[in-house]
Amino acid sequence: MADTIDSLRPPLTTHDSSTAPTPSGSNPSSAPGSPKHPFFDYRDERSHLTDAGAFRAELPTAIPPPVASTSVPSSHTLTGQPSLEHLSLSNPSLSPAPSSPSGSTTSTSHTRTRSRSDSLASKAKVKGDLTSPRIANLGLSPIPGTPGGLASVAVEDQEQKEGQANGLGLLEEAWNGAKVDHGAPVLNAEREEADEIDEVFTAQNPHEALTAELRALYESFQRCLDLRDKYMSLSRQRLEDNPANYDGHFSPSSSPSYAATSYIRPVELPKDFEKWRIYPPPPEPHWKERDPEATEPPVVEGAGEGTSEEERVRFDFGRCEVPAREEGRGRTFRLDEGGVYQVYDEDSPTTPLYTVPTLKQYFQDLDVVLNVISDGPTKSFAFRRLRYLESKWNLYVLLNEYRELAEMKRVSHRDFYNVRKVDTHVHHSASMNQKHLLRFIKFKIRRSPNEVVIYRDGKHLTLRQVFESLNLTAYDLSIDTLDMHAHQDSFHRFDKFNLKYNPLGESRLREIFLKTDNYIEGRYLAEITKEIFSDLQQSKYQMAEYRISIYGRSTAEWDKLAKWVIENELFSDNVRWLIQIPRLYDVFKKSGGVNDFQEVVRNIFEPLYEVTADPSSHPELHVFLQRVVGFDSVDDESKAERRLYRKFPVPKDWNTTQNPPYAYWLYFLYANITSLNNWRHERGFNTFWLRPHAGEAGDTDHLTSAFLTSQSISHGILLRKVPALQYLFYLKQIGIAMSPLSNNALFLTYERNPFPNFFRTGLNVSLSTDDPLQFHFTKEPLLEEYSVAAQIYKLSPADMCELARNSCAQSGFEMEIKRHWLGQDWYLPGKDGNWIHKTNVPNLRAEYRRATLQEEMNMIAMVKENPSALDNSAVEQATSSDAAASSQAPPLSQRAQEPLMTSDNVGAAAMGASGTNLHMPGLNASGSASVNGR
Ligand SMILES: [Zn+2]
Secondary structure, eight states: OHHHHHTTSSOHHHHHHHHSOOHHHHHHHHTTTOOOOHHHHHHHHHHHHGGGTSSTTHHHHHSOHHHHHHHHHHHHHHHOOOOHHHHHHHOGGGSOOTTOTTGGGHHHHHHHHHHTTOOOOOHHHHTTSSSOHHHHHHHHOOOTTSTTTSHHHHHHHHHHHTTOOSHHHHHHHHHSHHHHGGGSOOOHHHHHHHHHHHHHHHSSSGGGGOOHHHHHHHHHHHHHHHHHHHHHHHTTOSGGGOGGGOOSSOOGGGSOGGGGGTTOOOOOOOTTOOOOOOSSOOOOOSSOOOOTTOOSOOOOOOTTOSOOGGGSOOOOGGGSOOOOOOTTTOEEEEEOTTSOEEEEETTEEEEESSOOOOHHHHHHHHHHHHHHHHOHHHHHHHHHHHHHHHHHHHHHHHHHHHHHHHHHHTSSSOOGGGSOEEEEEEEGGGOSOHHHHHHHHHHHHHHOTTOEEEEETTEEEEHHHHHHHTTOOGGGOOHHHHOOOOSSSOTTOHHHHHHTTSGGGOHHHHHHHHOSSSTTTTHHHHHHHHHHHHHHHHHSSEEEEEEEEOOSSOTTHHHHHHHHHHHTTOOOTTEEEEEEEEOOHHHHHHTTSOSSHHHHHHHHHHHHHHHHHOGGGSHHHHHHHTTEEEEEEESOTTSOOOOOOSSOOOGGGOOSSSOOOHHHHHHHHHHHHHHHHHHHHHHTOOOOEEOOEESSSSOTHHHHHHHHHOSEEEEOGGGGGOHHHHHHHHHHTOEEEEOHHHHHHHTSOGGGOSHHHHHHHTOOEEEOOBOHHHHOOSSOHHHHHHHHHHHHHTOOHHHHHHHHHHHHHHSOOOHHHHHHHHOTTTTSSGGGTOOHHHHOOOHHHHHHHHHHHHHHHHHHHHHHHOTTOOOSSOHHHHHHHHHHHHHHHHHHHHHHHHHHHOTTOHHHHHTOSSOSSOOSTTTOTHHHHHHHTO
16 A cells, blocks of 8 residues: 555656656747646636645645746736736636536636645556546646647637637636646546546545545544544543533433534433532623524613622632542442552452553554554645645635625624633643732732741741842842743743743742742732632633642642632632643652652542542542643653663553653553543543643654543644644544744744644644743733734634634533533534624634534545445456445445535535535535536
C-alpha cells in the first residue's frame, strides 16, 4: 500500500510522452504567444482568489513549474483581475439564490485546483487514489496551446468560447467547470478510462470506490477511532457518563442515535439517579427568552428582572448534603501491583469491578495509533483531507458570508458580547492581570503592614518587613518593577517563564500572594480570587475554568485545598475548577519528598477514593469536588524525555531521579481516573474529565497519548505537524483550548499559529487565556484574546460566536447550565443543536459543520458497513464485485448517506443550490444521484 500511493507522484513521463509534449518541452513555445484559452484564464482567475488564502499554498507546489510560470503572465493580459464582487455578480453560481442552475458546478473548479497536487498518471494506480482521475489528469496535462498538446479538445473549447468576447464570459466558463473540465489533452481511450473511473468514484454507491488501498486506510483510521471510543467509555468521560449532566431532561438514552458521530452514544440511565442539583443554584435569567419560532410579536420585558448580583444565593456549607458510606454494596479499594487503584466488591475481593486498560495494553494501543499516524499513505491521505476541508471552508465562506450575516441580523438581542464564553484553559494563580495584582499588593502594604505573613529563615516577618528587606516601598511598585510580563525574554525559555510567576522576581512574594498553602492559609489569594470572581459575575457572559494545583507530595494536599475553597467561600456560578498536576516527580525525588513514583500516585488519588467511599470522611473535599470538572497535567513539554527502559517498570519500581515520560504520566492519571469515575458514577457523584496540556511543545507523541486518554486538551499547536493525528482529532471533535497569545510569548509566533487553520478545517477549537498575569493587558483577558485573534486572523462575527459556542460545549459546566447558555439540545449536531437566539451562530454554519463531519465519518465508516469489500489484490475482481455490490447496494448506501440526503439540508444547500453535477463528495448530497443517472 505504501509504495502504491507514493509511486503516484513521479510517473509524469509515460503518460505525457505518448500523448503530448512534456511540460518542460512545451514551455518555451507556449510562453509568449499562447492564445486565449479557458484553461489559462481559469487558472488566472483562481490565482487571484488566492487572496482568500485558499489556494495559494497548493498552486506553487502542485503545478509543474513551467506551466505556472507561463500561464500567469499571459492570462494577466487577457482578463485582468476581476474582483470578487464581480465574480459573484457575473455568475449566478456564486450568489446564494437557491434556484441558481449552475450553483453546484462551482465546486468542480475547486476540485480541479485541489487535484493539481495529486500528480497521478498511471490509470491502474489511479484506482487507488483518492481524487477523481479525470481531475488528476488535468494536473498533469501539458500546456494548452502548444502544438499537439490540445488535440481535439482545443477545438471544442474554441467553439464553446465563441461569443464570449469578454473576460467575464471566460470567467463564467471557468466557474462552470464542466466545460473546462475536459480541457485536458488526454487520449480518447484514456479519457474514457478516466471517465469510467470517475464514475466509479462518484457513483451512487460510495462503496464501489473502496479499493484495497483505501480500504486499508479507512481501516487504520477506524481502528484508531475505535480505540479512542474504548478508552473514553471505559473511563466514563463521555457526556452521558457524568451524573452532573442528568438534569431531568437529558439522560443518556434520550439522545437520538444519529448523534453518534458527535457526542452521544445512548446508554440506559440507572433508575436511582436523581436530577442533579447545583448548589448554590445559578442565577435566574434576567430576560425572558423569546421562542424564535413564535409568530406573535415580542412582549416588552422590564429590564432587571430576576435576581440581581446581590440576590445571588450565597454558599453555605451547612446546607450541603454530605452522604455517608454506602450501605449494602460492599465496595473496597486498593492500589494494585500496577500502580492503579482498583475497586472491588467484597464478595470477590480479587477481581476488580471495573475494566482498566493495563500499562502494557496502553502502550500497545499507543503503538497502534503511532504506527497509523506515521504511515506514509495515511499521512498523505489525512493531509489531503485536511486541505480539502480547509478549501471547502473557504468556498463555503465565499458563498455564504452575507447569508450568515443576514441570519445573525435577524436574531434579536444577541451579539458577540452577550453570548456566553468560557475561558477553557486558565491557571488560577495567574488569572488576575498585573495591574490588578499590583493594586492588591499596594492595598495590603497600606492597610495591613503589620500583619505577619511569612515564616522564613527562622523568623516571622510582617508585610512591612518583607518589603523593607527588599528595599522597596509601596510607592516604588509599578508594573515594571513587578516584572511579570512574559513578552520579551521567555521565548523557548519555559524555565524563565516559570520564574515570571514571582512578583519582582521574589519567590517570597509569590508565596505570600499567590499560594493557597502558606502562613496566612492562602487568605490573600482568596481575597484576590473573590475580586476576580466578582469581575466575572459582573461581566455575566464570561466564565472560567481555573486550574489549581495538587502536587502529589502528600495526601493532605486535597483536604487543605478543599478547606481553602470552602472556608473562603470561593464559589461562583461563573467558575469551575480543574485540578492541575505538575509533572514534578523528579523534583520531589531529588528533594527526598518521595521514594518512588507510586507514592506520587498514592498522594494524588488516595484521598479521592476515600472521599468517594465515604464522603463524610472528608466533607469539605466532597463538596469541593462537586465543582471540580477534571484533571490537567502541566509542565514544560519541551523538556527532553530520555527513554531509560526498554519496558516501562510499574510505579513502585520507578525510583530513579528521572521524571517518567509524558505518556507514562498520562496513563497513571487516566487509569486512576477510570476506576474513580466508574465508582463515582455508580454512587451518583459527578465524574471527571482528563484535559491535559498536550502538544504545546516537545514530542508529538504527547498528543497521541492524549488522543487515547483525554477528553480534550489544551494548546495542541503541534497537531499541525501530524496531519493524520490532526485528522483524527477532527473526526472525534476533540476539544482543543488554544491560546495563541500564550504561544506567541513562549513557543510559536502569532502569525504562525495553526489556530485559524484548525478553525477553518473544522476542529473543535476554543480560545483561552492560559496566564493573563503574564500575557494580557486588559481587565477582560478573554475578550482581549478574542479581539487580537479577530484582528489578526480576520475572524467574522459568526466565527467569534462559533468559537464562543465551542468553548461552552467544551467546558465542564453542568448540563443544566449549558442548556441555559446554548439551548435545549445543544449536544446535537447541526441546526438541531444550535439555538441561534442563544448562540448567535448561523444555522447555515452549524449545518455546514455537521454535514462536513458527517461526510468524513461516513467515508471512514465505509469499511464497517461494507465488510464484503474488495479483494486486496485484483482490480478486475474489484470491478465485478462493484457490479455485484451495486445491485444490492441501494439500501446500504442510502443508510450511509441518509443524514446528507434530506431535502431540507441547509448545509448542502449552502454549498450550491442545485447540486446536480457535483463530483466533490460532501459538497452536496445530490451530486452522487446525478452521476448515477448519466
Ligand atoms: Zn496552561
